[in-house]
Amino acid sequence: MRTLSNIMTFLFTVSVVALLLYYLITRIQFEDPQGLFYKKDVPMPTSLHPVVEERKEELVTTVEEKGINIVITEGHRSMERQDKLYEQGRSTEGNIVTYAEGGESYHNYGLAIDFALKTDQGQVIWDTEYDGNGNGESDWLEIVExxxxxxxxxxxxxxxxxxxxxxxxxxxxxxxxxxxxxxPKVDEHVGED
Incomplete structure (x- = not known):
């Protein structure tokens, strides 16, 4: 009787382990169909992704045609700069400007930009209600759209x-x-809308 109990326990344990392995393998294949593990030795980008760069330029051109003065204040951001920004308001003076440490921001991968507005007097501002082109709409929200x-x-x-x-x-x-x-693959996204 004891042998039967041991066999049942063994079979149950093997079944649970098999189900767990099946779940993990199918999950890995779903999340990473190109291989069982991510590639950790991929170099960090050092500039904006070409599509982000292209769309940034389109953004600047389009908003300037609407009479809005935009300034791109940040693009690709190094891990070191990201860490310094993260320290701001925590271990250094200033207000907290990010909750992302180095490696946790899309800026670090060349996939993000930050912008501000420039007044006719040349002052850079972050005023979301400013209407510099005088059309009755927030320049900031026009840029966002x-x-x-x-x-x-x-x-x-x-x-x-x-x-x-x-x-x-x-x-x-x-x-x-x-x-x-x-x-992101460059050739799959260039020119897509």
Missing amino acids: IARDLGFHWGGDWENFKDYPHLQMDFGLSIRELKNGKR
Whole structure:
């Protein structure tokens, strides 16, 4: 009787382990169909992704045609700069400007830009209600709408931490995937709307 009980326990354990392995393997294949593990040795980008660069230029041209003076204040951001920004308001003076440490921002992967407005007097401002072109609409929100049409996601739409100057293209990739070496393919996205 004891032998039968041991056999049943063994078979149950093997079944549970087999189900767990099946679940993990299918999950890995779904999340990473190109291989069982992410590539961790992929170099970090050092500039904006070509599509983000192209759309940034389109954004600047389009908003300037509407009489809006835009300034791109940030594009690709190094891990070191990201860490310094993260320290701001925590271990260094100033207000908290980000909740992302190095490697946790789309800027670090060349997939995000920040913008501001420039007044006719040359002053750079972050005023979301400013109407410099005098058409009765917020220049900031006009920029956001144009950016959305170009494929950007706006940080002002985020639930927890509103990042009004932030525009990003994630190409369907999470920060976790980017940290683990996944990158958007250039040739699959160039020229797409």
